[in-house]
Amino acid sequence: MTTTQEASYQQLKALLECYFTIDDQDYLIPVLLSFSGDADKVISWFTQEPIPAFGNITALGVCVSGDGKLLIDYIKSIQMGGYA
Numbered sequence: 001m002t003t004t005q006e007a008s009y010q011q012l013k014a015l016l017e018c019y020f021t022i023d024d025q026d027y028l029i030p031v032l033l034s035f036s037g038d039a040d041k042v043i044s045w046f047t048q049e050p051i052p053a054f055g056n057i058t059a060l061g062v063c064v065s066g067d068g069k070l071l072i073d074y075i076k077s078i079q080m081g082g083y084a
Contacts, residue, residue, distance in 0.1 A: 008039035015043060019063035024072060031075060 001009070016025050032042045050056035053074060054067075062071045 005038065008043070012039040012043055012046075015046065015060075019068045020072075024068070028072065028075065031079060035078075 012029065013025065016028060020028060029042075032045075033039065036042050036045060046059045048058060050058060051062070051074070054062050054070075057065075059071055062068065
């Protein structure tokens with residue numbers, strides 16, 4: 001992992017630790033990285049991409065509103081072949 005990649009990964013961890021337990025992070029980080037390819041893309045998705053299933057608010061907005069567990073359920077449903 002390059003220094004830039006490591007910095008992005010640490011930034012992602014810092015962002016998620018505000019809303020999720022360590023166990024949740026241990027689940028989410030590898031899954032989100034597998035979906036997107038790198039931490040910068042995950043951060044961009046998390047902070048900027050509206051999610052139709054949540055009324056077009058971002059994943060960050062979902063977490064800020066206290067619904068982080070719903071976001072995890074959403075990610076799990078995508079993993080199982082559900083539609084985003």
